Amino acid sequence: MEKEPDVTRVKVEICGENYYIKGSASEEYIKQLAKYVDQKMKLLLKLNPRLSRINLAVLTALNIADEYFKLKAEYEEFLELFDEEKSR
Template sequence: MQGNKTKVAVEIFGEEYKVIGDMPEEYIEMIAEYVDKKMKQIAAKNSRLSVTKVAVLAALNIADELCKLQEDYDTLVKLMDTEKKQA
């Protein structure tokens, strides 16, 4: 049996998408706004890019941010483990 799904209509880069997920509506809207903002930033730098290229470049930028945050997180966890072992 599946839990209740949240259904949200969001607009990203001028297109409407119906998103269904397990997260609250506000969270889904926040993520959609973030993707929309990234796409607009990239398009503003080069207006000749196709929507597909803007989307791929936005995805690469977001993936880069995620990887850097994961590295930072891993470093912090290692530091905390080291501190615990020394205490």
């Protein structure tokens, strides 16, 4: 029988709301993620104070997805350059 992965349960606050997050990552990592999302949401709310909670969450997700896609493209470009240098 396989051992089930350890599950961490962490209470975090994001944009004034408390959430209990379960995951296989460490408590510190989960808190770091929650803090990042909280900062992004608060920044967007400061720029657009009339946003509903749903719109705020969607815009935050889109902003984080944009960051991810840009970093992914940079990483893939780096790997291509690295492979080119390696093959010389």
